[in-house]
Amino acid sequence: MTAPAAPTLLPVLALVLATFFWGSSFLTISTALEETNPLTLVLCRFGTAAFLLALALRGRIRAIPASTWKGGAWCGLAIYCCYTANTAGLMTIESSMSGFLTALYVPLTPFLYWIVYGRTPSKAAFAGAGLAFAGLVLLANPFTLSLSNNWGEWVTILSALLSAAEILIVGKFAPQAKPAELAFAQLVFVTLFAALGLGVAMAAGVPLKETVWSPVVLGSIAWLAVIVAFVQVLLAYGQRYVPPGRACVIFAMESVFAAALGWLVGERLGVGGLAGGLCIVGGILLSELPALFKRTRK
Structure with a gap:
């Protein structure tokens, strides 16, 4: 599971760019859910993304090794469960x-890494995760939020645990696979799991909102597919070099970008939001210090 040495900061920048696209997708998902349901949205989003990446890979698909497909299956299962749980939570x-x-x-990822692999993340990773989470608390200002103990909140907490697991799983397979190929395998399996999940839900009579195939829904699916195809390649590349304990801190930038984009469209950020954003950036710098010192010595 040891990540190969990266000659530059490009893997870190790739993960930061991925979080930017993540942060830009919250509003699009919420808009799409007004006219569709989570299972259909996840299926269409990842199915379209897999098709787009297939066009980019073309003749290289047959050459993807079995180990990459295996990694894609495990990563795809974690991603499907995570995205479905998070999208379902946004309904309530x-x-x-x-x-x-x-x-x-x-904060969950370093501890989960410790529990699963028995390897203690660096002190810098723990400190960076703590500072980044403090920034997230300031950014979200949870003291103004009202926990109503509804199922959407618990499903979203579950999605957070699944996100931590996903980071560990991708971190396990990414160092041995080509980024675009691993990303494509992930998207294929997420699509398969999504189709199976939707089929089971329909057969079981689960009440799902009927999809209205309006320009808004189609446009949302297209944009979300472009985002997820690009993001999965960035993640597969970035986590090839950046271990899970550091990667989870970088992913906290998602909330910073979401808040910044919200501010651009008229939402109020406030002093707490600015302080939170600075804490998250500080957490990333703190977690990256050991790697920066190593590069400086070289």
Whole structure:
């Protein structure tokens, strides 16, 4: 599971860019859910993304090794469960609450890494995760949020735990696979799991909102597919070099970008939000200090 040495900061920048696209997707998901249901949205989003990446890979698909498909299956299962749980939670809670509860994966990931692999993350990773989570608390301002103990909140907390597991699983397989190929395998399996989940739900008579195939829904699916295809390649590349304990801190930038984009469209950020954003950036710098010192010595 040891990540190969990266010659530059490009893997870190790739993860930061991925969080930017993540942060830009919250509003699009909420808009799409007004005219569709979570299971259909996840299926269409990842199915379209898999098709787009297949066009990019073309003849290289047959050459993807079995180990990459295996990694894609495990990663795909974690991603499907995570995205479905998080999207379902957004049906009953506000995006601000979802953003805060989802961010619990930041402090959870180093501990989960410790429990699963028996390897203690660096002190810098723990300190960076703590500072980043403090920033998330300031950014989300949970003291103004009202926990109503509804199922959407618990499902979103579950999605945070699944996010931590996903980071560990991708971190396990990414160092041995080509980023685009691993991303494609992930998308294929997420699509398969989503189709199976939707089929089971329909057969069981689960009441799902009927999808209205309006320009808004189609446009949302197209944009979300472009985001997820690009993001999965960035993640597969970035986590090839950046271990899970550091990666989870970088992923906290998702909330910073979401807040910044909200501010651009008229939402109030406030002093707490600015302080929170600075704490998250500080947490990333803190977690990256050991790697920066190593590069400086070289």
